[in-house]
Amino acid sequence: MGHIINGKQIAAQTQVSITERIEAFTAETGVKPGLTVVLVGEDQASQVYVRNKEKRAVAAGINSAVIRLEATTSEAELLAVVEQLNQAEEVHGILVQLPLPKTIDADKVLDRISPLKDVDGFHPINVGNLAIGKEAFVPCTPAGIIRLIKSTGETIAGKEAVVVGRSNIVGKPVAQLLLQENATVTIAHSRTTDLAAVTKRADILVVATGLAKFIKKEHLKPGAIVIDVGMDRDENNRLCGDVDFDDCIDVAGYLTPVPGGVGPMTITMLLENTLISAERHTN
Numbered sequence: 238m239g240h241i242i243n244g245k246q247i248a249a250q251t252q253v254s255i256t257e258r259i260e261a262f263t264a265e266t267g268v269k270p271g272l273t274v275v276l277v278g279e280d281q282a283s284q285v286y287v288r289n290k291e292k293r294a295v296a297a298g299i300n301s302a303v304i305r306l307e308a309t310t311s312e313a314e315l316l317a318v319v320e321q322l323n324q325a326e327e328v329h330g331i332l333v334q335l336p337l338p339k340t341i342d343a344d345k346v347l348d349r350i351s352p353l354k355d356v357d358g359f360h361p362i363n364v365g366n367l368a369i370g371k372e373a374f375v376p377c378t379p380a381g382i383i384r385l386i387k388s389t390g391e392t393i394a395g396k397e398a399v400v401v402g403r404s405n406i407v408g409k410p411v412a413q414l415l416l417q418e419n420a421t422v423t424i425a426h427s428r429t430t431d432l433a434a435v436t437k438r439a440d441i442l443v444v445a446t447g448l449a450k451f452i453k454k455e456h457l458k459p460g461a462i463v464i465d466v467g468m469d470r471d472e473n474n475r476l477c478g479d480v481d482f483d484d485c486i487d488v489a490g491y492l493t494p495v496p497g498g499v500g501p502m503t504i505t506m507l508l509e510n511t512l513i514s515a516e517r518h519t520n
């Protein structure tokens with residue numbers, strides 16, 4: 238039976254060390270890292286995530302604020318809010334919660350966030366800097382995935398890593414990070430011919446397809462580290478991942494559960510990015 242990677246526990250442990258670092262930073266500089274999250278509309282899941290971000294940020298010693306805007310907010314109004322936050326000295330991190338209402342062009346909004354405060358790592362400058370190995374804010378979910386892989390104690394360098402999914406917020410950046418760790422990286426996607434032949438090569442398999450229980454044991458190399466980024470609903474409307482956990486746990490070497498795997502690390506990495514931003518803004 239494979240080991241379950243307990244993301245909830247690793248996230249909590251990591252939060253303790255980030256809290257200590259924030260405490261030391263604030264004691265030394267008199268500056269409290271500041272994070273402002275902007276939430277537009279009534280999306281139920283987003284409300285929960287934003288509340289969790291606020292709670293965990295406060296617990297870590299971050300000055301946390303949430304700006305809640307009506308679903309009818311115009312793109313121009315949202316851009317004006319972002320502009321204000323770009324100028325606000327006490328705000329080190331800005332995060333606009335996704336998804337945004339369809340009436341707003343999300344790319345336009347993300348492009349307007351100062352790259353120096355872009356703790357989500359979604360701004361094209363940060364995306365580009367990550368790709369060329371320069372200092373960048375690393376997107377939170379991919380950063381958390383690397384921590385979870387490292388928590389196994391296995392080396393990444395030289396391993397075959399396969400990422401299934403090519404989104405800008407998970408697939409592409411996690412592939413960049415695995416490459417930085419000297420893995421041999423393949424990105425597979427919905428148009429990949431014979432997916433199982435590709436995934437079976439993977440010592441490290443990261444799955445971000447959005448398809449419930451899509452990956453079965455037939456897709457795995459025995460002993461692989463399998464990271465499930467999915468947040469889907471099964472036939473009983475229960476939260477599940479892109480990997481069929483029960484089918485795969487006996488073949489995988491390590492597997493993240495859903496819930497309790499990748500998700501909790503996303504917020505932890507946001508706290509770390511906020512601290513990093515405060516450090517960069519403070520001489």
Ligand SMILES: Nc1nc2c(c(=O)[nH]1)N[C@@H](CN(C=O)c1ccc(C(=O)N[C@@H](CCC(=O)O)C(=O)O)cc1)CN2
Nearest residue numbers: 286332333334335336357377496497498499500501503
């Ligand atoms: N601006 C951003 N928007 C969104 C991001 C993001 O990183 N930046 N990611 C997701 C939402 N998200 C954080 O914002 C997020 C999603 C899920 C979790 C999490 O801990 N999930 C739990 C399960 C929760 C449940 O029961 O529903 C888990 O996996 O254990 C944290 C953060 C989209 N938007």
Ligand SMILES: [Mg+2]
Nearest residue numbers: 497498499500
């Ligand atoms: Mg999870």
